[in-house]
Amino acid sequence: MTSLQKFAAMTLTGIALATVLSVAMMRTSYATQFRNIPNAVPSHQHWLGTDDLGRDRFTRLVYGTAISLSLAPIAAFISVIFAACIGGMAGYLGGAWERVITAAVELVLCMPWLFLLIAVRAMMPLNISPLLSVIVTFSLLGSLGWAASARVVCASVSSLRDSEFILRARASGTPGWRLLFVHLLPNLKPVLGAQFLISVPVFILTEANLGILGLGVSEPLPSWGSLLTELESMHGFASAPWKLVSLVLLVLVVISFQLIISSDEVSA
Amino acid sequence: MRALIIRQLLTIAATVILGGFLCAIFVRVAPGFDVDMQQLDGRLSAQAVEALRAKRQSSRNIVAFYGQYMRNALHGNFGKSLVSDHSVRQLIAERLPATIQVAGGGLALAWLIAFSLAMAVAVLRSRAADMFAMSAASLFLALPAAVIGLACVFADAPPLLAIAAIVSARLFPYVRSVLTRTGNMPHVLAARARGAGELRILFMHVLPVAAQPLLAIIGISVAVALGADIPVEALCGIPGIGQLAWQAALGRDLPVIVTLTVLVTIITVTLNSACDVAAEAVRGQHA
Numbered sequence: 001m002t003s004l005q006k007f008a009a010m011t012l013t014g015i016a017l018a019t020v021l022s023v024a025m026m027r028t029s030y031a032t033q034f035r036n037i038p039n040a041v042p043s044h045q046h047w048l049g050t051d052d053l054g055r056d057r058f059t060r061l062v063y064g065t066a067i068s069l070s071l072a073p074i075a076a077f078i079s080v081i082f083a084a085c086i087g088g089m090a091g092y093l094g095g096a097w098e099r100v101i102t103a104a105v106e107l108v109l110c111m112p113w114l115f116l117l118i119a120v121r122a123m124m125p126l127n128i129s130p131l132l133s134v135i136v137t138f139s140l141l142g143s144l145g146w147a148a149s150a151r152v153v154c155a156s157v158s159s160l161r162d163s164e165f166i167l168r169a170r171a172s173g174t175p176g177w178r179l180l181f182v183h184l185l186p187n188l189k190p191v192l193g194a195q196f197l198i199s200v201p202v203f204i205l206t207e208a209n210l211g212i213l214g215l216g217v218s219e220p221l222p223s224w225g226s227l228l229t230e231l232e233s234m235h236g237f238a239s240a241p242w243k244l245v246s247l248v249l250l251v252l253v254v255i256s257f258q259l260i261i262s263s264d265e266v267s268a
Numbered sequence: 269m270r271a272l273i274i275r276q277l278l279t280i281a282a283t284v285i286l287g288g289f290l291c292a293i294f295v296r297v298a299p300g301f302d303v304d305m306q307q308l309d310g311r312l313s314a315q316a317v318e319a320l321r322a323k324r325q326s327s328r329n330i331v332a333f334y335g336q337y338m339r340n341a342l343h344g345n346f347g348k349s350l351v352s353d354h355s356v357r358q359l360i361a362e363r364l365p366a367t368i369q370v371a372g373g374g375l376a377l378a379w380l381i382a383f384s385l386a387m388a389v390a391v392l393r394s395r396a397a398d399m400f401a402m403s404a405a406s407l408f409l410a411l412p413a414a415v416i417g418l419a420c421v422f423a424d425a426p427p428l429l430a431i432a433a434i435v436s437a438r439l440f441p442y443v444r445s446v447l448t449r450t451g452n453m454p455h456v457l458a459a460r461a462r463g464a465g466e467l468r469i470l471f472m473h474v475l476p477v478a479a480q481p482l483l484a485i486i487g488i489s490v491a492v493a494l495g496a497d498i499p500v501e502a503l504c505g506i507p508g509i510g511q512l513a514w515q516a517a518l519g520r521d522l523p524v525i526v527t528l529t530v531l532v533t534i535i536t537v538t539l540n541s542a543c544d545v546a547a548e549a550v551r552g553q554h555a
Contacts, residue, residue: 107283110536111529112495114413115513119525122517205412209499212414213514231415232503236422247415254410 008259015253016069022062030063031055031220041242048242051230055220061246064222068204069253071138071223076199078142080192083149088188090150091157092180102154108147114209117144121215130221137216137223141203149195156191160184194261201257208250224250272548276541283537284530289334337526347523351516356527359512367497367508374431374500375493381432382439390447390474391466401440408437414499427504434496435489442485450478483547487540494532 001009038054040046048057090101108116117140124136160166161184169183204224210216211225212232219226227246234240312320340347346356389398408416413434420430447470450456456473464473494510501510509528516524 103279103282104286107286110283110491110540111533112491112536114495114498115529115532118498118513118517119529122520122525201410205410208412209414212412212418213499213502213517215517228412228415231418234422237419247411250412251407251410255406258406258410 005260008256011252012256012260015065015249019062019065019069023066026059026062028056028059030060030222032059041240048245049240052233057242057245060222060227061249064224064227064246065249067134067217067222068207068224068250071134072141072200072203072207073196075138075142075145075203076196078139079146079199079203080149080196082143082146083153083195084188084192086146087150087153088157088180088184091154092161092184094158094161098154098158102151105147105150105154108144109151113145113206117141117206117210118213118215120144121210128218130218133216133218134221134223137207137210137225138203141206145199145203145206149199152195153188153191156188157184160187197257197261201254204250204254269545269548269552273545276545280534280537280541284534285338337523341527341530346527349516349521349524351519351521351524356523359524360509360527360531363508363512366506367501367510370428370501370506370508371431371493371497371510374428374496375435375489377428377432378435378439378489378493381436382443385436385440386443386447387470389444390451391470398444401444405437405440408433412499413496414503417500417503420500421504427500427506430500430504431493431496434500435493438492439485439489443482446478446481447474450474453477480547480550483543483550486543487536490539491532491536494535 032055034040034046034050034054034056036054037046037050038052040050040054042049046056046058048061051057051060086101086105090098090105120140121137124140128136166179166183169179174183207216207223208225208228211223212228214229216225217223224246228250230243231237231247234243237244337347344357346360348355349359352359385401389401413430416433417427417430419425420427451469451474456469459469459473497508497510498513499510500506501508502514505511509532513525513528515521516528
């Protein structure tokens, strides 16, 4: 791990710890309105001011960060599980199975990600409860974002399948399940880990795009995507720079993930 | 080569059929498929609600819905929008020029930027220039496409700049990597040892070899541009395909969103296949 990667990992840990502590210490809810002071500028009581509805922006940022930072990894985990199952099956079975599954994966990859996502998101009822909207949004990301990872997993399993130690294990009569769980899966850990790290920032950015387009997490629940919708009402990024804190935090987290993913891990 | 072309044509046909079918499945099995917001309107009479239900009846069976859709599509009829009641074909035809201008122009500019920067990095062989360009690309990769679109609105800049920024940020690291890797190949090192100039090396020895991997990502870059087109057009108020897809998603306009998804898939697959054929032709020339 290079010093830059260590710094990125420390930044992510710092942001996660600060978020957890802030949520624990928070006395107001993300939905609490201070109706007498909507659109307030930053002050001692409201560090980042209040939004159009008089809700404390800092409180919403803390809860939004907690939601995005905890659910994007869960979505990434789901997509990696899908990728491991689909790509792993294709690579392990080989032959016609591999060709059919690879063709299906290529098909999903050919569909532009955002088009596919908004098409499927649009099929869900839009007037669902905020909590359900969070689950739907991140579940969609997890269940549709596996294709690229599946291709990588398939290639890795294919090369492992023909490797010497697997051939030896097979020749010594090792049963299929033991080959899979004892020999293949432990060797796939670096690949799956890298795919997980690649997926998290992709899902954070996609949720942000969906949120800004009004197809993400519903109000009043905050997420980075829904917090960024506030930017639309600005007259320029310099007009109220404190509104940009959520964007800065998002960029910081995504860049930290990009730095952690070294080229060695990606190619592993 | 003929076998490759036939295989690619079969891939296109299979992808179109399967892609459309996948969309139909997504549409049909999705929760809330049978719910229409208009049915909840208390001002509508029972007959009007029943008429709305009957209107959606034909879409309930996946196979029937998809079969009917593909049959009509072959005759150029993609159905009618559930929201505006306009023909989907007409809606797409009206909005296509704006998208070609924004997404097409942005894509061309993105390739120009990515290629120019990567060539500059390859020719200059400067670590500082490389770091600067990579940092800029990383920053743009870390920004949501919608925020880049908003930046264009605030700066009163043409929206194609947003597409160019989003796509070039993805293209540059790849193009740079291909040019650098090719630049370190033995025949290039030999040419450099013989005293050939950097520009001559680039155009005569690096680019012909790098053409094949670069051709492979043209299709991917189109998919990225079309994906970025949705937030950019939606936020910049451009009446194109991206904005139509966004409005259809918000209005849960089934015929429009399915047609657009299939259309975009066809474009991407066709371009990918064409690039594969072109890359094979280039490889054949060098073999």
